[in-house]
Amino acid sequence: MYPIKFKPHYVEKVWGGRNLSSIGKDLPKGNIGESWEISCRKDVDSIISNGKYKGKTLGFLLSERGKAIVGNEIEPQNFPLLIKFLDAQKELSIQVHPDDEYGKKEGDLGKTEAWIVLEANKEANMVLGVKDCTKKVFYKGIQENNLEPYLNRIPIKKGDVFFIKSGLIHTMEGAVVAEIQQNSDLTYRVYDFNRGRELHIDKAMDVIDFSLKGKKASGLTAKEEGYEKTYYCYNDKFSIEKYEIKDMLKEKSDEERFYVYMCIEGSGKIIYEGGEENISKGETILIPASLGEYEFKGDLTLIKTYVPNIEKLEKEILKEVNYL
Structure with a gap:
């Protein structure tokens, strides 16, 4: 196998704009709100853009190569993640996502998700949860078209990372973000x-968890030779880590799971046995579980996400804490 790249699937939104061009996207006409980077759904099945399987869909590849792509701990027929870039030029709806049940x-x-802020204007903000209200008061605010007093609205800036658990009321405006989420398209406005x-x-009132409070992830940063690695957040759905590479990063794939890297700054190459691939700002690449050793070379910043083995990841983080 080889590192797999995909054609972006662009989605026009009433709240979208043209700002995804700032991360290198060649946009079609219209107010583009979303670039679906990796998706394996009936409605959007990502098309491979490189290598032997160019022109085939991710769904086809999973049916052909299955565990070699996703790993031994993940079911190929249930691809777990949906990876996007978003341009919220105007405010999204005030919304919430349900839990698995x-x-x-x-x-x-x-749909549990996370947002990594890539660009933000001076007035950029998010709503993360509610304040000073009960379910009854919030519902009355909906009926009276007066929700603003009950929204936990915070300013945001480039580099901020936010974990948005299912049940958390939220929205955003004035920012371009990388979005990592469960493979779900359920949104209740x-x-x-x-x-x-x-x-x-x-449905929204059924699933809003009024006890949830969203906040910015602070992260834990470890400095290594040639790069810095920051652990931001993790749960059983996904883990998010940031790599700031100044020279080189050597990694090895995991036979239990696939990795996804989103390039959010700079450019470079990923070198593996049998070849290499260029990667630049705004591109996303999937590392199959069976790939083996690979390395990134260049001056670039990557967001890495995957479905973790919690115990294994926590041991890795504890090692870093002890080292620091």
């Missing part, structure tokens, strides 16, 4: 600024 009733997974789209108030 509720999502299954809707025929999908739940409680307010959409009178833009004419469907609302899902009853």
Whole structure:
């Protein structure tokens, strides 16, 4: 196998714009809100853009090579992640996502996600959870079109990372972000600024967890020869790590799981047995579980995500803590 790249799938949104061009995207016409980087769903099945399987879909590749791609601990027929870039030029709807139990009733997974801020204007902000209200008060705010007093709205800037657990009410405006999420497309809107789209108030009220408080991830940074690595957040759905590479990073694939790297700054090469691939800002690449040893060379910043073995990852982090 080899590192796999995909054609972006662009989605026009009422809140989108043209800012994904700032991360190197060649946008079609329209207000583009999303670039789906890696998806394996009935509605969007990513098309491979390099190597032997160029022109084939990720779904086809998983049916052909299965565990060689996703690893021994992940079921090929249930690809677990959905990877995107978002341009929230205008504010998203005020929204919430269900957990797995509720999502299954809707025929999908739940949706826990994370946002990594890549660009932000001076007024950029997010809503992460509620404040000073109960479920009853919040519902009254929806009915009276007066939610703002009950929203935990915070300013954001480039480099911020936020973990958004299912059940957390949220929105965003004025930013370009990398989005890592469960492979789900369930979103329940409680307010959409009178833009004419469907609302899902009853379902949203079912799933909002009023005890959740979102906050910026601080991260734990370890300095290594040639690069720095920051651990941001992890759970059983995904882990997020940032690599700031100034020279070289050597890694090895894991037979139990695949890795995904999103390049958010700079450019370089990924070298593996049998070849190499260029990677630059705005590109995403999948490392198959069976790839073996590989290395990144260049001056670039990468976001790495994968479905972790929690025990194994925590031991790795503890080693870094003791080393620091």
